[in-house]
Amino acid sequence: MNAPLTDLEIVPRHMGFEFPADTPKYWFAGEPWATHLLNSLSIAFPPGEAAFVNSVRRVKDRVTDPKLQAEMRAFTTQEMHHSKEHEAFNDWLRSLGLPVDSILQEITENITKNRKTMEERVDLAFTAALEHFTAILAELLLGDPEIQASMHENVRHLWMWHAIEEIEHKAVAFDVFHEVGGEYRTRALVMAIVTVAFIFNTSRFHFRMLRADGELTNWKSAARYYWKFWGPRGYFTRLIPSYLEYYRRDFHPWQRDDRPLIQRFLGEIEARAKRIGPSSKAARASA
Template identity: 40%
Template sequence: MTAAATAAKRIGTDAIPVRQMDFEFDEAISTFWFDGDPLRTMILTALSGTFPEGERMFMRSVRHYQSNLKDPELRQRVKAFIGQEAHHGKEHQTFNDMMTRKGIPVDKIDAYTKMGLKRIERFYSPGRVLAKTCALEHFTALFAELLLAHPELIDGVDEPLKPLWIWHAIEESEHKSVAYDVYQEQVGGYWLRVSEMAITTVMFSFFSALHTAQLLQAAKDQPRTRRWRLKDRVQGMWRHREVLAELGKHYLTYYKPDFHPSQKDSRALRDRGLALLTAYVGDKAHISA
């Protein structure tokens, strides 16, 4: 890592609190909880379906190197990272179970994700598994900070579900550099990092689309208040073209040799997110478990 990147990596590094949210989701929540829109609902539901097993892989990948870490501060951050990711898996499992009870087979996505990630861990080296974690953490941080910068993107989400997504976004931003720092200290290597990002981008895009299509097919007979129209999708993407361009720009920074996740100072975004979360859950937003 260059001197500039080493200096920049400290920007925006804050404490990583492990919040215990214990969300409960009322069965009265609509099946199509994103503005009555099947597509947007199932995109996020499919993503949530991968979270419990995905978070467990992230934890295993950093835990593999945990006892060898030289930096005591990084060891503490890894503990907090594992704590946050464990709670993410737990809370999204609660959400996934609710959707499964509504007839949306999120449990099948969970099972498929578990099988696929176990296979990856069997054939990949520990260093490449960690590189995949870094790549996926970059994706989650991108989407998280996009939400924190543009909370209007989830205006149509049913109110009881907004805290789940806001809380998850805050914590993804808080720990976005942890796996990367473990990689840099214990593995290193530019080509391994960026080659795995390229592979992960293809896999993430393919399986996100596949799982969304599977859930939409399963939900085709569910009563709905809105009809899906291609014209609406195109118009929606055009309205958010600047946001999508911003997302693409930040994605590409990962391929820079001197990249570090915390080169983007996200403290103001997290503060904004915490204010939103506090309005929903009160002091839970600020108390570490």
């Protein structure tokens, strides 16, 4: 496994997004199917990210490396901000009459039932696996101008900001997992379970949103969605090689240094940030 980056900086940024009434309901390319997939992910973020933070906090006393400790703090602050901003977005989805609460309740019950009873290292392996998903999705979003152009500007900044911070902290849970003795077998097996559960549950929630919105049988939008996302050159199809890298025994998230992708959009995002919190570097210096 490669060593973590020494000059990595994880910077929590306070954003305070608002979603005005003129935000189009189908904010992704005017497409109900594509939009509701991303809406389903947004609903899952607050309870999911709270579980990520919890899995890292559970072992905080067993991590002694000051650099990793500072990264854990910055990771926690970033994820808490993500939840808050996505809650504001989810409030906007509620105002459209979408079934946000029933989905949220189901995810929260699942997490309570499963993750709270997990052994610490398994819990961390779940977080590390899902963080790999968010990192490769972030790389896709930041690297694809067509996806960026498909997002309405009222919503685009939320996803771009989230993507930037997901890349910054993409290795934290992974490093903590190894720091507390996590083994390759657990990491790979949990990734296989996470993949099936993530695709199965996200699809269920996606369909529930579409049904509630009367768009489940919008076959044209469905066909365009499957072609764009799952077709031979589809957004998700293109992610398969980076997804599979996780199964390599010597994998480390920073083997792929995608910080140049962040740099391209950082100015735009930081110009909108209400306040920029202490970074992992600053926390390390004052520790």
